[in-house]
Amino acid sequence: MKRIILPALLTLSLVLAACSATSTAAQDDPQSDSVSTESSSPSNDSAMRTDEQGAIIFEITPLNMNAPTDTLEFDVVMDTHSIDLSMDLATLSTLTTDTGVSVEATLWDAPLGGHHVEGKLIFPATKDGKSILEGATKLTLTILNVDAPTRIFEWELK
Numbered sequence: 001m002k003r004i005i006l007p008a009l010l011t012l013s014l015v016l017a018a019c020s021a022t023s024t025a026a027q028d029d030p031q032s033d034s035v036s037t038e039s040s041s042p043s044n045d046s047a048m049r050t051d052e053q054g055a056i057i058f059e060i061t062p063l064n065m066n067a068p069t070d071t072l073e074f075d076v077v078m079d080t081h082s083i084d085l086s087m088d089l090a091t092l093s094t095l096t097t098d099t100g101v102s103v104e105a106t107l108w109d110a111p112l113g114g115h116h117v118e119g120k121l122i123f124p125a126t127k128d129g130k131s132i133l134e135g136a137t138k139l140t141l142t143i144l145n146v147d148a149p150t151r152i153f154e155w156e157l158k
Helices: 002-028
Strands: 049-051 057-062 071-079 093-097 102-104 107-109 116-124 138-144 150-156
Touching: 049 150, 057 138, 057 150, 093 116, 102 116
Parallel strands: none
Antiparallel strands: 049 057, 057 071, 071 116, 093 102, 093 138, 107 116, 138 150
């Protein structure tokens, strides 16, 4: 009996330690809070925004905001230890500019399900034949009802 319990306890301890490493790091970060913030990392991810509401941590990085093609693409990373991430973010996401232009996401290109999901959230870059970024100074990505009523990510445009 002891031969079974000891390895099981050791395995459980390792799993719990690995799962809690991310949340412990977030708690130790004095700049970490429960709203969207700019990443403090000095790497090329300076445009990354995070949101730690509820049990899901979101990290969102625009991929082509400075040189959009037909689409505006965002890298989205979601991490949790308690919720299945099988939702389609395209149906829950809207991109809005400070000029009043708003577009719905067209594609959530990611695996559905699991506790650690990374994918691309894709929006049209034009509306009515005109770039949605034309004349805009701020871009806002809103995601609804993913373990929090509203998650808002904002970027200043140059």
